[in-house]
Amino acid sequence: METALLLDFGGTLDSDGIPTSDRFFDACAAGRHGVPLEMFRNIFRASDHQLGTLPGIERFGFRRTVRTQAQLLAELLGAPTWFDTEAAAARFTDASEAIAARNRPVLARLAALTPIAIVSNFTGNVEPCLEELDLLQYVTIVLDSAREGVRKPDPQIFRRALSRLGGPACAWMVGDNFEADIRPAEQLGLMTCWLAPPARALPAQGITTARIASLTELPELLACMV
8 A cells, every 4th residue: 555644533524623622612602701721621631531431432423422521511610500511512513514514525535545544532432423424434444542542642553553554655644633643643754734723833843744724625735745
C-alpha cells in the first residue's frame, strides 16, 4: 500500500476544529451563567471518564452519547436550572449532523483514493457513532482508544493504525487537537494536517505539514501534495 489517511473523529469529522468540550460549553451557554471555560473543560473531562464507564456504552450511538454526556455535565455542575440538557444536546447534535452531512462527499472522494483509518480518543463506541452519522461506510479501520487500551498522543495507537493498514509508504494524520493528533504524528514521520479555525494560534514549537479550516479543503490539499 502506498498511501493512507488517518483521521480523528470528535472535532474533526463532526465540527470544523472546535473541541467537543468547547462545543458543549456553547451549547449549554455556560459562559453566560458565570462558568469559566477552563473550569468547564475540566468538568467535561470528568464527564468523559464517567461516560466511558457506563454499562453498554459500546452500543451507544451518536445522539444517545451526546444526550447522556449533557446529563452528566449537568450533574457535575450541580444541576443548575439554566442547564437545559435536552436543548443543549439538540443544539450540539444538530450542528454535528450538519457538518457530518457536508463531509460525507469529502470522505467518499477520499475513500475512493486511499484507505481511511479513524484514530480517536473515545469511549468505546466510536463505530456506532460513525454509523449513525452515516460516515462508517467510508472507513477501512477504526481505532477507539477505549477499546485499544492506549490513547493519543501515545505513538503506539498510530503505529497500530499503520500496521493494520499494511504499512503504507506515506501516511497523513488529520486532526483538530495539535498535542494529541499533530505533534505525535509528526514525530513518527507522518505528514500532518491541522484542522483549526483560522484565528487559532499555532502552539509553541508547533510544526505541521499543512493547515485547513474545513475538511472540505482536504482533497485539494492532498492532491497538491502528492
